[in-house]
Amino acid sequence: MxxxxxxxxxxxxxxxxxxxxxxxxxxxxxxxxxITGGADGAxxxxxxxxxxxxxxxxxxxxxxLAARFFGVPVxxxxxxxxxxVAVMTKNPEKPLHExxxxxxxxxxxxxxxxxxxxxxxAQVRMNLLDGRGLLPDLTSISLSTLLVWLFAANVSMIVFxxxxxxxxxxxxxxxxxxxxxxxxxxxxxIASAIGQIIAVGLGVFGVVSGNFLxxxxxxxxxxxxxxxxxxxxxxxxLVTQKIGDTYNKHALTLQIGDRISRAVxxxxxxxxxxxxxxxxxxxxxxxxxxxxxxxxxxxxxxxxVTEVMQRDIARLDADDxxxxxxxxxxxxxxxxxxxxxxxxxxxxxxLDDIGEAxxxxxxxxxxxxxxxxxxxxxx
Numbered sequence: 001m002x003x004x005x006x007x008x009x010x011x012x013x014x015x016x017x018x019x020x021x022x023x024x025x026x027x028x029x030x031x032x033x034x035i036t037g038g039a040d041g042a043x044x045x046x047x048x049x050x051x052x053x054x055x056x057x058x059x060x061x062x063x064x065l066a067a068r069f070f071g072v073p074v075x076x077x078x079x080x081x082x083x084x085v086a087v088m089t090k091n092p093e094k095p096l097h098e099x100x101x102x103x104x105x106x107x108x109x110x111x112x113x114x115x116x117x118x119x120x121x122a123q124v125r126m127n128l129l130d131g132r133g134l135l136p137d138l139t140s141i142s143l144s145t146l147l148v149w150l151f152a153a154n155v156s157m158i159v160f161x162x163x164x165x166x167x168x169x170x171x172x173x174x175x176x177x178x179x180x181x182x183x184x185x186x187x188x189x190i191a192s193a194i195g196q197i198i199a200v201g202l203g204v205f206g207v208v209s210g211n212f213l214x215x216x217x218x219x220x221x222x223x224x225x226x227x228x229x230x231x232x233x234x235x236x237x238l239v240t241q242k243i244g245d246t247y248n249k250h251a252l253t254l255q256i257g258d259r260i261s262r263a264v265x266x267x268x269x270x271x272x273x274x275x276x277x278x279x280x281x282x283x284x285x286x287x288x289x290x291x292x293x294x295x296x297x298x299x300x301x302x303x304x305v306t307e308v309m310q311r312d313i314a315r316l317d318a319d320d321x322x323x324x325x326x327x328x329x330x331x332x333x334x335x336x337x338x339x340x341x342x343x344x345x346x347x348x349x350x351l352d353d354i355g356e357a358x359x360x361x362x363x364x365x366x367x368x369x370x371x372x373x374x375x376x377x378x379x
Contacts, residue, residue, distance in 0.1 A: 004078050013064050013086075014076040015057060024081040025049055035139050044141045051146070052153050055112055056084040059157065062108035063101055063169075064088075070097040073331045082220070089331040095179035095187075102172035106161050109154045116151040123147070165195030167224035188228060195225035243325040244318030246357050247339045247347035253278050254287060259302045263292045274336055274348050277309045283338055283345040285309035313338045318346055326354050 004016040025046050032045025057077065064074040064086045075087040092098045123144045139145075162170040171191050178187035199222035206214030252266050256279045263275060267289055277285045287309045295308045314337035316325045329337050329351055339346045 013074050016076050016078045018078055018080050020081050021079050036141060040141055048146055048149055051150055053079055055154055058108050059105040060084040060086045062104040066101045066104035090327040095176040099173055099176035102169045105169050106158050109158045112154045116147055119147050120151045165198040165221045166192055166228040171195050192225040192228055196222050241322050243316050243320045243322055243339055243349060246353060247349045251347055254305050258305050260295055261302050263287055263305060276348055277305050285311040286313050315340060322354055322357055
């Protein structure tokens with residue numbers, strides 16, 4: 001995710017903070033500084049918020065470690081002002097796996113709540129015995145206040161994340177349970193619709209009550225549900241086509257002795273963005289449009305393409321379905337892949353090509369369904 005930087009690495013997973021995260025720290029400092037009227041309060045607010053997001057990080061690590069156990073690669077965890085997100089390069093293949101992965105995050109918060117209940121419960125008992133009420137003064141700067149706020153925040157995280165709406169954990173749990181009965185695609189449509197209905201309800205309540213944060217959350221849930229449904233339908237369509245039927249069979253190629261000027265000629269006379277650099281029938285590397293433009297801007301003369309090309313190219317099998325090829329590229333953080341059948345190089349394909357293939361296949365599928373519905377399809 002752009003505008004993020006790494007602060008830690010746990011079990012091979014990068015923990016990143018988005019630049020906007022610091023806004024929540026400033027807000028916490030201002031709010032607690034105003035409550036207590038001093039710098040100590042501002043510092044307390046910052047510490048509280050950092051500990052809260054430490055709990056968020058543990059929540060996301062719960063998802064991430066469970067995902068990796070089932071063979072789902074996790075690229076990174078990014079902390080945002082509204083929470084955290086674990087970036088997985090693909091969805092789990094089995095509903096049971098998704099159920100466990102989705103539940104793992106809230107279960108971490110359940111453990112945290114259990115651990116915090118020991119000191120918080122002791123404080124509550126002490127307050128009752130001393131006649132000071134159920135809870136300590138939640139506007140005071142103390143360890144007791146800190147623990148109570150963390151306890152309440154983790155309880156809230158459990159309840160909020162179990163709302164059955166995408167992209168929350170509850171939505172994924174609901175989709176997994178439905179998928180066991182009706183299949184992944186239909187389960188996603190149902191879960192997405194339920195999520196959007198819930199989002200509309202939350203949004204209306206937020207507007208009526210004047211709760212701007214609730215309205216923002218509702219918008220996040222509504223569009224998250226829509227995006228999840230689109231991704232699921234995309235997967236359903238892409239699984240029907242092989243990558244070997246998608247690559248450009250008439251692509252322009254460069255040879256080992258060509259110079260950058262040759263690539264410039266290709267760019268000026270075609271819409272092709274990537275060029276294979278060949279030695280006979282063997283692929284040596286790939287030269288992209290960006291590589292060419294960067295070389296023209298920084299390197300004098302007319303260097304050979306082999307001095308500029310990218311040599312480490314993702315390898316795709318021609319018999320892979322489009323969704324498998326897309327997942328492989330995403331897992332490797334690559335936009336581009338080379339298609340092979342056995343040891344024979346066939347051509348290049350990129351994520352844009354796969355996106356275009358999806359658009360065409362979806363259009364064809366929709367028109368076939370309309371034709372069947374209208375009774376115009378002949379055997």
